[in-house]
Amino acid sequence: MKYYVGVELGVNHISAGLVDKSGKLVRRATGPTMKERPYQEIVADIAALIRKVLDEEGADVKNIRYIGVGCPGISNSKTGTIIRSYIAGFTNLPLREELQKHFNLHVFIENDANCAALAESVSGAAEDIDHSVLIRIGNGIGGGIIIDNCIYSGFNNAGPEIGHMVIIRDGEQCTCGRKGCWEAYCSEKALLRSIEVAAAENPDAPINRITENDHTRINLTTSFEALKAGDIAVRQAFVHYLDLFATGLTNIVNILMPQAVIIGGEIGKMGEYLLKPLRERVFSEIYTSEVELPEFKIAEMGSAAIIIGAAMLGLSKDNIEEL
Amino acid sequence: MKYYVGVELGVNHISAGLVDKSGKLVRRATGPTMKERPYQEIVADIAALIRKVLDEEGADVKNIRYIGVGCPGISNSKTGTIIRSYIAGFTNLPLREELQKHFNLHVFIENDANCAALAESVSGAAEDIDHSVLIRIGNGIGGGIIIDNCIYSGFNNAGPEIGHMVIIRDGEQCTCGRKGCWEAYCSEKALLRSIEVAAAENPDAPINRITENDHTRINLTTSFEALKAGDIAVRQAFVHYLDLFATGLTNIVNILMPQAVIIGGEIGKMGEYLLKPLRERVFSEIYTSEVELPEFKIAEMGSAAIIIGAAMLGLSKDNIEEL
Numbered sequence: 001m002k003y004y005v006g007v008e009l010g011v012n013h014i015s016a017g018l019v020d021k022s023g024k025l026v027r028r029a030t031g032p033t034m035k036e037r038p039y040q041e042i043v044a045d046i047a048a049l050i051r052k053v054l055d056e057e058g059a060d061v062k063n064i065r066y067i068g069v070g071c072p073g074i075s076n077s078k079t080g081t082i083i084r085s086y087i088a089g090f091t092n093l094p095l096r097e098e099l100q101k102h103f104n105l106h107v108f109i110e111n112d113a114n115c116a117a118l119a120e121s122v123s124g125a126a127e128d129i130d131h132s133v134l135i136r137i138g139n140g141i142g143g144g145i146i147i148d149n150c151i152y153s154g155f156n157n158a159g160p161e162i163g164h165m166v167i168i169r170d171g172e173q174c175t176c177g178r179k180g181c182w183e184a185y186c187s188e189k190a191l192l193r194s195i196e197v198a199a200a201e202n203p204d205a206p207i208n209r210i211t212e213n214d215h216t217r218i219n220l221t222t223s224f225e226a227l228k229a230g231d232i233a234v235r236q237a238f239v240h241y242l243d244l245f246a247t248g249l250t251n252i253v254n255i256l257m258p259q260a261v262i263i264g265g266e267i268g269k270m271g272e273y274l275l276k277p278l279r280e281r282v283f284s285e286i287y288t289s290e291v292e293l294p295e296f297k298i299a300e301m302g303s304a305a306i307i308i309g310a311a312m313l314g315l316s317k318d319n320i321e322e323l
Numbered sequence: 324m325k326y327y328v329g330v331e332l333g334v335n336h337i338s339a340g341l342v343d344k345s346g347k348l349v350r351r352a353t354g355p356t357m358k359e360r361p362y363q364e365i366v367a368d369i370a371a372l373i374r375k376v377l378d379e380e381g382a383d384v385k386n387i388r389y390i391g392v393g394c395p396g397i398s399n400s401k402t403g404t405i406i407r408s409y410i411a412g413f414t415n416l417p418l419r420e421e422l423q424k425h426f427n428l429h430v431f432i433e434n435d436a437n438c439a440a441l442a443e444s445v446s447g448a449a450e451d452i453d454h455s456v457l458i459r460i461g462n463g464i465g466g467g468i469i470i471d472n473c474i475y476s477g478f479n480n481a482g483p484e485i486g487h488m489v490i491i492r493d494g495e496q497c498t499c500g501r502k503g504c505w506e507a508y509c510s511e512k513a514l515l516r517s518i519e520v521a522a523a524e525n526p527d528a529p530i531n532r533i534t535e536n537d538h539t540r541i542n543l544t545t546s547f548e549a550l551k552a553g554d555i556a557v558r559q560a561f562v563h564y565l566d567l568f569a570t571g572l573t574n575i576v577n578i579l580m581p582q583a584v585i586i587g588g589e590i591g592k593m594g595e596y597l598l599k600p601l602r603e604r605v606f607s608e609i610y611t612s613e614v615e616l617p618e619f620k621i622a623e624m625g626s627a628a629i630i631i632g633a634a635m636l637g638l639s640k641d642n643i644e645e646l
Contacts, residue, residue, distance in 0.1 A: 074611055084613050131478045147470060154580020155454045155617070161577040161610040166570050168492045176610050178573070247489050250501070254484040255578060257477020287484040287499050288397055290407050294478070 003059060006311030007046055007069040008112065009095075011035060011087055014042065016049035017304065018057055019311035023123030025304045027053045035087050040098060047102035066106040068310035069095060070115035074158045080109045083158075108313035114151045115309030116264060116301065117144025122312045124300040125262045133258040134299065135162065135249070137265035140175070141183040145256065150316045163187070167247045182248035186241065188220065188267060194237040195223050202233035220266050242274075246281030253294055254287050264299030271298055326382060329634030330369055330392040331435065332418075334358060334410055337365065339372035340627065341380055342634035346446030348627045350376045358410050363421060370425035389429040391633035392418060393438035397481045403432045406481075431636035437474045438632030439587060439624065440467020445635045447623040448585045456581040457622065458485065458572070460588035463498070464506040468579065473639045486510070490570045505571035509564065511543065511590060517560040518546050525556035543589050565597075569604030576617055577610050587622030594621055 003018040003026065010033060017028040029049045033042060050067070054060060073085025080096025096107040110118075117134035126132035130149055136142040141163030145152040153159050163183030164176045171180025172190075184190060196215050199207045207226035211217040226234040249261065267274060275296045282296075283289055301308060326341040326349065333356060340351040352372045356365060373390070377383060396408025403419020419430040433441075440457035449455035453472055459465040464486030468475040476482050486506030487499045494503025495513075507513060519538050522530045530549035534540035549557040572584065590597060598619045605619075606612055624631055 074614060076614075084611055147475065152470065155582035156580060156615045158611055158614040159578065159580030164577045164610045165488075165574040167489055169490050169567070169570050178608055244492070247492050251488040251574075252578070254487045255482065255575070257479060257482030259478035285501055287487045288407055288481055291397060291481040292479045 001059070001063060002065050003054075003057075003063050004311035004314065005050055005053075005064050005067040006115075006307035006309070007050070007067060008115075008306040008310065009033070009042075009046070009069055009071045010112075010306075011072060014046050014049065015307055016046060016053055017307035017311065018053050018059070019308055023119065023308055023312055025308055027057050028304070028307065029053050029056075033087075035089070039089065039093050039095075043095070043098040044102070046099065050103070061103060061105070064103070064105055066108065066314045067099060067103060068108040068110065068115070068313035069099070070110060070112040070306035070310040071095065072112055075109045075111055077109050077153075077157050080107060082109070106314065108310070110151065110310065110313055111144075111153065111157075112306045113142035114144040114153055115313070116299070116305035117146050117262075117309065118151050118312055118316065119301045119305045119309035120262050120264075120299055121146040121149055122315075123308065124305070125297040126260045129260045129295075131256075131258045132260040132262055133162070133252060133256060134262045134264055135252075136299070137186070137188050137263065137267045139189055140187050141248075145258070151313075162248075162252060165248060165251060167244070167251065182244075182251075185244040186248060188265060191237070191241045191267070192218055192220070192223070194241065195226075195234055198233040198237040205233040206231040207234050220269070224270065239277075242277050242281065246278055246285065249278060250282045250285040253282055258294055260295045260297055262297050262299050264301075264305070268298040274298075324382070324386060325388050326377075326380075326386050327634035327637065328373055328376075328387050328390040329438075329630035329632070330373070330390060331629040331633065332356070332365075332369070332392055332394045333435075333629075334395060337369050337372065338630055339369060339376055340630040340634065341376050341382070342631055346442065346631055346635055348631055350380050351627070351630065352376050352379075356410075358412070362412065362416050362418075366418070366421040367425070369422065373426070384426060384428070387426070387428055389431065389637045390422060390426060391431040391433065391438070391636035392422070393433060393435040393629035393633040394418065395435055398432045398434055400432050400476075400480050403430055405432070429637065431633070433474065433633065433636055434467075434476065434480075435629045436465035437467040437476055438636070439622070439628035440469050440585075440632065441474050441635055441639065442624045442628045442632035443585050443587075443622055444469040444472055445638075446631065447628070448620040449583045452583045452618075454579075454581045455583040455585055456485070456575060456579060457585045457587055458575075459622070460509065460511050460586065460590045462512055463510050464571075468581070485571075485575060488571060488574060490567070490574065505567075505574075508567040509571060511588060514560070514564045514590070515541055515543070515546070517564065518549075518557055521556040521560040528556040529554040530557050543592070547593065562600075565600050565604065569601055569608065572601060573605045573608040576605055581617055583618045583620055585620050585622050587624075587628065591621040597621075 008015040015030040018026040029052045082093040120126045134144045143162040166180045168180035172184040174181035174184040206229040331338040338353040341349040352375045405416040443449045457467045466485040489503045491503035495507040497504035497507040529552040
């Protein structure tokens, strides 16, 4: 039995998983990143997690085909280096080289959102679809483009940064330095911020009862609850969010025309409550609707997405010759 | 000697050209489209133009490998049909079927801007570059995406519509129905309109002397002349245009990270006068500049771009198996 090892190098947690050829996660182990320490220690912990899942599975290093790592920020998949990350100290980090001190195996490095997009393409919502775009809503808007079943990350592996597309020139300040990016309006954080404003401005709104007037308790769960309770203020904030979301999404569809748009992140739990109004808005704005239109779906891989995608990196036609 | 036939089906003119394997235009003939007539007559004229270039070259139909046609609007390259075009009557036009009544040859159909992008990739500004984006500035903003030396037109061949990317939500009305598209601000038409306003508001501006106060004579040539004469009003309009252009272009680079951005259209005659300020703006706004950055270049194929790209359609790896 051969396994593919997928690693998620996250801001708070590191995880290693054994994945089988069909893209199924067989076993997983997780530990804290403790990102302030020297990267050598973090990589040593990753190696220990890999050994742990192997032990638990009764397997050995010789059962591993290769290791794939999903990393935050921009990485150079050719050199195996993290070029730049929002984790301080993760700049010019020779991740492949360091991990190969522990395992004499091929190591693939890729941006985490690109890994998640690949996972959806291999065995998730975009299975059997060649061209898909994953849009992950979280603190920001990340994404991955899959073309012909392979990650498309631009000529320098620095793409795509779909969240950093200006939709309102000179608008809200974005963390990237630009003003008016899609991310600045449509991250989960931006949605919750506008719901907080709505809650503050409407003392009688159900969201205040649900959160007992503690606005630190405004999150997607309490907000959905308020929506279900008929909260008009929260509903208005959400409708405005959908309008802005659709502006960016229509841009993406006009530019890329993917066969499937996959929405990931906790907001995906809204399911059709999110997808239906998005479809209506995008299809009414799109350049032409006289063609076959993209499917809109919710991501299916959940918390295993990055691990599974990282484990599948070597099966991509761009990488297979490296093995 | 084998030739590749490229056809440009334009709003005003139809052209046919013989192209050699290296992408060099050997011979070309052009006639009027007269777009109001039945499409069968237009296609018969295209066939006559092809016969004409063959005769002039002393060649025969058996010297043709295949025919490629670059068409306005959205076409289905699989069925060989123009689905929708801004030429009235060019909807659901069975172009391949009709052309094959004249020639027993394989016929490829593709959007004209995609053909132009392929031509730049095969033997123009993006020669030796695998991933490029062509941005053609004219009455609108058209474009083509080349990935791994092949046209990327989305899963349904309806893409890309890069000009129909909203950069100012609820902004200027665009012809596509949306408000605030890049095209609405950055087409040649939009630039000339803002120069007209500048000319009207500044009676002493050199542009008025150059055009003898006849604003129908404001075009790119007279505007460049005014710029060179130190026209401050025209300069301000142009700087504002560059700012808006860079907003959309930075979006495209953040999303696609192509190795080369090729600018086509008459405005390309400005050369570095256009590219230098665009580079400065885009590279200061881009998500990360700590990676290898795209080249910005002017399109090189000129008026032969669509013919040459159409003639090269069959050499694309996506099409080669059809032959």
